[in-house]
Each structure stands twice: as structure tokens, then as C-alpha cells.
Amino acid sequence: xxxxxxxxxxxxxxxxxxxxxxxxxxxxxxxxxxxxxxxxxxxxxxxxxxxxxxxxxxxxxxxxxxxxxxxxxxxxxxxxxxxxxxxxxxxxxxxxxxxxxxxxxxxxxxxxxxxxxxxxxxxxxxxxxxxxxxxxxxxxxxxxxxxxxxxxxxxxxxxxxxxxxxxxxxxxxxxxxxxxxxxxxxxxxxxxxxxxxxxxxxxxxxxxxxxxxxxxxxxxxxxxxxxxxxxxxxxxxxxxxxxxxxxxxxxxxxxxxxxxxxxxxxxxxxxxxxxxxxxxx
Amino acid sequence: xxxxxxxxxxxxxxxxxxxxxxxxxxxxxxxxxxxxxxxxxxxxxxxxxxxxxxxxxxxxxxxxxxxxxxxxxxxxxxxxxxxxxxxxxxxxxxxxxxxxxxxxxxxxxxxxxxxxxxxxxxxxxxxxxxxxxxxxxxxxxxxxxxxxxxxxxxxxxxxxxxxxxxxxxxxxxxxxxxxxxxxxxxxxxxxxxxxxxxxxxxxxxxxxxxxxxxxxxxxxxxxxxxxxxxxxxxxxxxx
Numbered sequence: 001x002x003x004x005x006x007x008x009x010x011x012x013x014x015x016x017x018x019x020x021x022x023x024x025x026x027x028x029x030x031x032x033x034x035x036x037x038x039x040x041x042x043x044x045x046x047x048x049x050x051x052x053x054x055x056x057x058x059x060x061x062x063x064x065x066x067x068x069x070x071x072x073x074x075x076x077x078x079x080x081x082x083x084x085x086x087x088x089x090x091x092x093x094x095x096x097x098x099x100x101x102x103x104x105x106x107x108x109x110x111x112x113x114x115x116x117x118x119x120x121x122x123x124x125x126x127x128x129x130x131x132x133x134x135x136x137x138x139x140x141x142x143x144x145x146x147x148x149x150x151x152x153x154x155x156x157x158x159x160x161x162x163x164x165x166x167x168x169x170x171x172x173x174x175x176x177x178x179x180x181x182x183x184x185x186x187x188x189x190x191x192x193x194x195x196x197x198x199x200x201x202x203x204x205x206x207x208x209x210x211x212x213x214x215x216x217x218x219x220x221x222x223x224x225x226x227x228x229x230x231x232x233x234x235x236x237x238x239x240x241x242x243x244x245x246x247x248x249x250x251x252x253x254x255x256x257x258x259x260x261x262x263x264x265x266x267x268x269x270x271x272x273x274x275x276x277x278x279x280x281x
Numbered sequence: 282x283x284x285x286x287x288x289x290x291x292x293x294x295x296x297x298x299x300x301x302x303x304x305x306x307x308x309x310x311x312x313x314x315x316x317x318x319x320x321x322x323x324x325x326x327x328x329x330x331x332x333x334x335x336x337x338x339x340x341x342x343x344x345x346x347x348x349x350x351x352x353x354x355x356x357x358x359x360x361x362x363x364x365x366x367x368x369x370x371x372x373x374x375x376x377x378x379x380x381x382x383x384x385x386x387x388x389x390x391x392x393x394x395x396x397x398x399x400x401x402x403x404x405x406x407x408x409x410x411x412x413x414x415x416x417x418x419x420x421x422x423x424x425x426x427x428x429x430x431x432x433x434x435x436x437x438x439x440x441x442x443x444x445x446x447x448x449x450x451x452x453x454x455x456x457x458x459x460x461x462x463x464x465x466x467x468x469x470x471x472x473x474x475x476x477x478x479x480x481x482x483x484x485x486x487x488x489x490x491x492x493x494x495x496x497x498x499x500x501x502x503x504x505x506x507x508x509x510x511x512x513x514x515x516x517x518x519x520x
Binding site for chain 1: 284287288291292295299302303363364365366367368369371372373374
């Protein structure tokens with residue numbers, strides 16, 4: 001698979017504090033890659049390094065197969081970025097903000113209308129950005145980041161502070177973009193979001209990747225070799241995932257009916273805790 | 282090249298429109314016009330009104346001190362403070378395109394304000410073109426200094442720390458230079474005094490020494506460009 005992003009042995013410090021160390025991963029064309037970690041883990045710093053907003057102290061960073069240092073205006077036209085330091089013009093309306101970005105990127109105005117609908121801002125298109133809620137601003141910035149159907153999209157917590165309905169709409173938009181060939185690098189706290197959207201995820205802890213892989217693979221890798229039975233009297237009985245384990249459950253149930261038996265697979269939240277020893281939130 | 286021009290044009294239209302939409306900037310632009318109107322009433326009781334050239338002199342000083350220094354620096358700092366500069370840079374806008382559009386929008390606003398003060402002062406229409414040329418030319422070193430303040434400042438509030446004293450330095454010696462002595466000597470070295478000489482010449486009044494005025498402006502332009510280059514190299518645009 002053609003690599004869109006590569007990081008090899010990347011490290012950066014701020015005032016003596018190591019923010020990222022030996023960061024190594026790659027993202028192939030057409031992937032949705034989730035970068036998961038608690039606040040302060042280094043997710044935003046990674047996006048800044050990949051978009052040349054920061055320079056690494058060590059290691060190699062590549063975007064579109066070229067060293068990131070060579071990332072110039074032309075390459076930025078193939079990239080979309082939504083980060084915590086994106087901004088909107090407060091005295092311009094939603095529509096004017098997006099039209100400005102469309103003009104700068106040479107995108108047709110019809111695309112602005114399409115995106116205003118897609119991010120659920122049709123009723124607010126004439127409102128100045130100053131009057132928008134945080135979530136609505138986030139949607140304007142997201143629309144701005146995907147206006148030009150970028151080849152590579154960096155999203156830093158794209159659905160933070162959005163309601164479930166809008167989040168679902170944003171997810172649909174991201175899937176649509178991905179189906180059209182956009183590679184997406186996404187940071188999130190939301191494990192459900194990562195599970196739904198991402199083909200692969202990386203767990204970032206104290207500036208280092210602790211685990212990386214497809215969510216299903218990771219769940220199997222860290223799955224407990226255990227089954228749990230729910231009995232009619234409300235009891236839960238767990239045992240080893242073997243024939244002997246199943247016999248043990250039957251014996252424990254006795255005359256009580258067994259309502260269900262299922263294996264114990266951790267979700268991403270539990271996995272993160274298991275791998276890093278700390279919770280995400 | 283075409284892309285650079287297109288993007289600069291898009292930014293220029295946005296920046297020019299924003300100067301009217303932003304109440305702080307609008308007030309800065311209206312002040313010289315308002316004051317030139319007030320100056321026309323000076324001496325009304327005795328019948329000794331200020332001449333159009335005197336009104337224009339005071340209004341030009343105010344325009345040059347306020348607009349390129351305060352307005353330009355605030356406009357640059359606001360883009361940094363509100364993260365819109367980052368948004369622009371991530372769309373591929375270059376520092377050159379960004380600064381060019383800001384400088385052109387400021388020059389445009391100086392032209393509009395100067396034209397308004399010119400007519401409020403009651404100056405003869407024939408002097409308009411040379412007067413505008415003098416104002417716009419004289420604004421160049423101050424534009425560079427305004428850009429330096431904007432680049433060096435973290436937010437809008439901190440631009441005032443450098444812009445306010447510099448604005449006073451540009452205004453006061455030029456206003457009181459006629460007193461002679463040390464003030465008179467300092468005034469001869471200021472770009473604003475040089476611009477006033479050009480304004481006098483535009484009004485077909487006797488200018489002190491146009492060659493030395495042009496030389497002063499040239500030296501200030503070169504020095505301001507050097508300071509700009511130094512600060513830009515050190516801080517970059519989005520520090």
C-alpha cells in the first residue's frame with residue numbers, strides 16, 4: 001500500500017520535557033488511522049509535526065513519500081487540517097468563512113452549499129461566526145478542512161463537543177470522503193468513534209506508541225480466554241474458554257436455565273487501560 | 282504567479298472589508314477625518330481659520346501615526362490571536378501573500394482616509410493626486426514598522442505597548458519641530474516631517490528641502506526593511 005504518512009524514530013522535547021519519543025508508524029493510502037490517547041499524550045503535537053507547524057528534534061517524517069521539510073504550498077492543497085488551533089473569522093458569516101476558504105483553494109462555490117448542508121449548518125449559514133456555539137464553530141472548521149476533497153486529512157478531535165446527531169452526520173461525511181480516496185488521520189478520545197471509523201488505531205501513551213493495529217486484531221490479541229454465562233436467576237458465571245469451562249458453568253447452573261453464554265472481548269477503552277495502565281478520559 | 286495573485290486578491294478583499302466591519306479599526310480610520318473637521322472650526326470666532334494646508338498637516342500626521350502603525354499591527358496580531366492565520370497557512374497561503382494583502386489593504390485605507398480629510402480640509406482638488414502620492418509614499422516605512430510590531434506581538438493587546446509610543450514619536454516632533462532646538466533637529470530626522478514637506482509641496486507651498494525629505498524617507502525605508510527582515514527571520518509569521 002502506498003504510504004501517505006511515515007514517522008520513524010521521531011522525538012521532540014519542550015523545555016526539557018520529552019513530548020514524543022521514538023514515534024514510528026506509517027499510514028497507507030485510503031486508510032482511516034486513529035491516534036488514541038489521553039490529553040497531553042502528544043496527539044496534537046504529532047499532527048503539528050506532520051503538517052510542518054513544528055519541527056522534530058530527531059527522526060524522519062514523510063508525507064506523500066517526501067520528507068515533511070519539503071511540504072510546500074502545492075502539497076498543502078492536497079491536505080486538509082482540523083486542529084485545536086484552527087480559527088474562523090468572527091465577523092464573517094458561516095457562508096462567508098467557507099467561501100473565503102473555497103476561493104483560496106480554488107473550489108467551486110456549489111461545494112460550500114453542499115458542505116453547509118452536510119455538517120448541519122443550513123439554518124446558521126447567515127450567522128456571523130461570533131454568534132456560533134463551540135460545536136457549530138467546530139463544524140465550520142471541519143467543513144473548511146474538507147472543502148477541497150483533500151487526499152490526506154488530519155482531524156484533531158473532530159467530534160469533540162458535538163451532539164450525537166451531528167456526530168453521526170460527520171461520521172457519514174468522513175466515510176464518504178474516505179470512500180472517495182481520502183486518507184484520514186484522526187485523533188480522538190472517543191473509543192466508540194475510533195471503533196466505528198478506523199481501520200487501524202495506535203495507542204499513544206506518554207509520547208510513545210504502546211500498541212498499533214486493527215481494532216479487531218487488538219481485541220483478539222488482548223481478549224481474555226474466558227466465557228461468561230448469564231443464568232435465569234440473575235447470576236453471572238465465568239469460566240475458561242474450553243470444554244471443561246463449559247462443563248463447570250453447567251454444573252454451577254444446576255437446574256437453573258442458562259440464558260446466554262458469550263466470550264469476553266474487551267472494547268477499545270478496556271484495551272487502552274490494559275495496554276497503558278491508564279484510562280483515556 | 283497567477284495563483285499568488287489570486288490568493289492575494291482574495292485576502293485583500295477580505296482585509297479591506299474587515300476594516301469596515303471591525304469597530305476598533307473603523308474608529309481608527311474615522312478619527313483623522315473627525316479631527317480634520319474639528320480643526321476647520323479652530324479660529325472661527327476671530328475669523329482666522331486654519332488654512333487647508335494646516336488642517337491637512339495635522340490630519341496627515343494623525344493618519345500616518347494611527348493607520349500603518351496601530352491598524353496594521355492590530356490586524357496581523359488579531360489573525361494570530363484568533364488562530365485564523367494558522368487556518369490560512371494550512372490552506373497554502375504564504376507569508377508573503379498574507380503580508381502583501383495586509384499592507385495593500387492598509388495603503389488603501391490610508392488613501393480613503395486621506396481623500397476624506399483632503400475634502401474636509403477644503404484643499405484645492407488639483408492638489409489631491411500629489412497629496413495622495415505623498416501620503417502613500419510616506420506611509421511605506423511606517424507600514425514596515427507596523428508589520429514588525431504585528432509579527433512581534435502575541436495578541437492585539439500587546440501591539441499597543443510598541444505601537445502607542447512609536448505613534449507619539451512619529452507625531453510629536455513633527456508637530457513641534459518648528460520650535461527649533463533639539464526638537465527641531467529630531468523633527469528633521471523623522472519620516473513624518475519628511476511627509477509633511479511633501480504635503481506642503483503638493484499644496485504648492487514652500488517646502489523646506491524636498492531632496493533631504495526624500496533622503497530621510499529613503500533611509501527610514503531601508504532601516505525599517507532591515508528591522509522587518511531581522512524580526513521576521515527571528516520570529517517568523519506564526520510565532
